[in-house]
Amino acid sequence: MPPFSQSSPLSTVFSPNHHKPNNHSSTNIVTIDVGGQIFQTTKQTLTLAGSNTLFSNLFNSYDQNNQIPFVDRDPDLFSILLSVLRTGNLPSKAKLFDIQDIIFEAKYYGIDHLLVQCQSNxxxxxxxxxxxxxxxxxxxxxxISVIDTSQNGSVLVSHGSKITSFDWALQRKSTVLTRFAAIDSLLSLSSNVVAAGATDFSGLQIIDLDKGLLMQSLNWENLTKSSSTVQAIGKSPEFLFTSFESGRRNSNSIMVYDVNDGFRTVSEIARNEIFGADLDSCIPAMKLKWVPSVNLLMAAASHSGPSGVSGNIKFWDVRSGEIAWEIKEKSxxxxxxxxxxxxxxxxxxxxxxxxxxxxxxxxxxxxxxxxxxxxxxxxxxxxxxxxxxxxxxxxxxxxxxxxxxxxxxxxxxxxxxxxxxxxxxxxxxxxxxxxxxxxxxxxxxxxxxxxxxxxxxxxxxxxxxxxxxx
Known part of the structure; x- marks a missing residue:
């Protein structure tokens, strides 16, 4: 156990040393004694830790007392965290330590959020x-059927009816049980919320992984009033895109939802009602990916028929609902x-x-x-x-x-x-x-x-x- 808790008052966490810094009182350089080892850095580097952290307290103590503050902690771990402040990256020597030790020390200093940024950089x-x-x-x-990653570096894995998530440090995992027999589409919406769908189960489910709860179920109303199975999911900063196919497989569509407004339905694009042997229209989009540089949604679909595998790649203008580019696949x-x-x-x-x-x-x-x-x-x-x-x-x-x-x-x-x-x-x-x-x-x-x-x-x-x- 550490000698002090993070909630300890500042005076017990570190104390000013008896000697004063040499000629640095009017400069930008800050000197710190950690576990008997002297470190020097700048005031700007310490402020990168943010307010209400031990690093900001070190800065304030040095600035007010003009004495070297002493911190009774591991100097090797402090060196790693100081490098994170200086560069925004973990140094290579971090591999010499157990990640849990680094995380624990970062929490003590109040900068564990910076470790997350390092790993997601x-x-x-x-x-x-x-x-x-x-x-x-x-x-x-x-x-395993499908995986996805979140912005903070966590990993989501669907296997059978379950979704297992690993935290950003890949140390802690948790598993939730869904209503699906098997999951075919999985998309991270935030650090704890995912969208999941299946090709044999109706509806797109929005799931809170922390609570293991179904937050919302999104469905597509097709003309035959049959079930609406999910073929693919995609997202942009504004929208959630879902490719649906009717349970009778005679119609399909891409629904657009507002991710910032409770998944309110925004529009419907690429709707196909299938009549006769029109193979092109019977293929639901099986992969969706947003392209921010051109503000278009890529929707790709393929189908195995009597003449082999054919398909199409369409780039949709979501605002107008029109196709901007199309690539037809045959040979x-x-x-x-x-x-x-x-x-x-x-x-x-x-x-x-x-x-x-x-x-x-x-x-x-x-x-x-x-x-x-x-x-x-x-x-x-x-x-x-x-x-x-x-x-x-x-x-x-x-x-x-x-x-x-x-x-x-x-x-x-x-x-x-x-x-x-x-x-x-x-x-x-x-x-x-x-x-x-x-x-x-x-x-x-x-x-x-x-x-x-x-x-x-x-x-x-x-x-x-x-x-x-x-």
Whole structure:
């Protein structure tokens, strides 16, 4: 146990030393004695901790008494927290300590909120230096269906009828039971609220994970008055998007809800009533992703028919309810598709070729042909080599899960005939011992970490930079 509690009065937490600082009384430098070790920093650095913290008290004590304050705490842990104040990042030496010790010390000084910011900082993500660092075990026999991450770095995992959440430090987990037999769509709305849906259970459920309570159920009123199952969920800062399909599978739609006004219905877009053999209209959107740079919602759908797999990728103007761009998929329809706001492109893995390719936003109106990574598409042999492959974007990279292997693709700028040409190069991820395994089923990202799940496994792999993290 620590010698003092956080609620201890200031005079018992630290005391001024008997000697005065040397020539610093009129400067910006503050000297602190922690456990017998002297630290020097600036007044501006201490104020970054915020008011009503021990760091602000140290600043005030030094400023008023012009004496070196003494804190009876671990100087090594103090050094880590001081580095967080200085840089906004955890230093590499933090790996030498148990994370719980760092969290406990941060709470004592009143800056545990800064640790959350460190772990959710995307600038700490180093794509080419990722290694498998730990395994999050779920227990039970249910396979993992979908994962998502929150802004504060926590991880949400659906397995069977349950949702398990791990806190930002990946140390504490809690599980809630839902009304679904199995969850197919999961989206974090805040640190403790999620939206969940299933393809065989009516309605989108808004769930409070802390209380384990159903807050609200959102449904779509279709013409046949049948159930409305959820095919995909997406969100923007303003809206929650939900792709519904009627229980009879003869109609589908995308509903738009206001996330800041109790999930009030804002509008309905992409409504299809199916008549005859109109395959294009019978495909509900199976992936939704908001693209803030162009203020459009990507809705992707695919369907297996007599002539093979076909589909479409539509970019919707939510305000007008009109389609801004559309890409029709036939010869090498996507196994998975994503869109990158940073790279201004839409990416796919072809279900037949198994190859990754992209379409540049700047050329999407005039040229909807796919540009394959490496410049050429390999010949297709009649096999669906991309079946089950996953693709996701994060920052300036695109990540592909092909069977058990992981690839990272980055843009390389090339100049040909005086014009800039976009080229993407692929690299395998991980050390030799990390490579391989069951087929990748989910990829998720949060701050400095990547999360991976695999077929028939009840655990989540955590990948992070070998030079960062805990």
């Amino acid at each position: 995307p600038s700490q993500f180093e794509a080419f230096n990722l290694e498998k660092s730990k395994i999050l075990n779920l227990g039970g026999r249910d396979p 090498d329809c996507f196994s998975d598709v994503t869109v990158s706001n940073t790279l201004s492109a839409v990416f796919k893995i072809g279900i037949n070729s198994g190859e990754a390719s992209y379409i540049d936003f700047r050329r999407i109106d005039s040229n909807n042909s796919w540009n394959y990574f490496g410049g050429t598409k390999k010949p297709m042999n009649g096999k669906k080599e991309g079946l089950g492959c996953k693709i996701e974007s994060h920052g300036n990279q695109v990540f592909c899960g092909k069977e058990g292997e992981l690839e990272v693709c980055s843009e390389v700028l090339m100049v040909e005939n005086g014009k800039d040409e976009r080229v993407f190069r692929k690299n395998l991820l991980g050390r030799t011992k990390d490579v391989g395994g069951n087929r990748v089923t989910n990829l998720g990202f949060s701050g400095s970490k990547m999360f991976v799940t695999r077929r028939d496994q009840q655990c989540v792999e955590v990948w992070e930079s070998s030079r960062r993290g805990f």
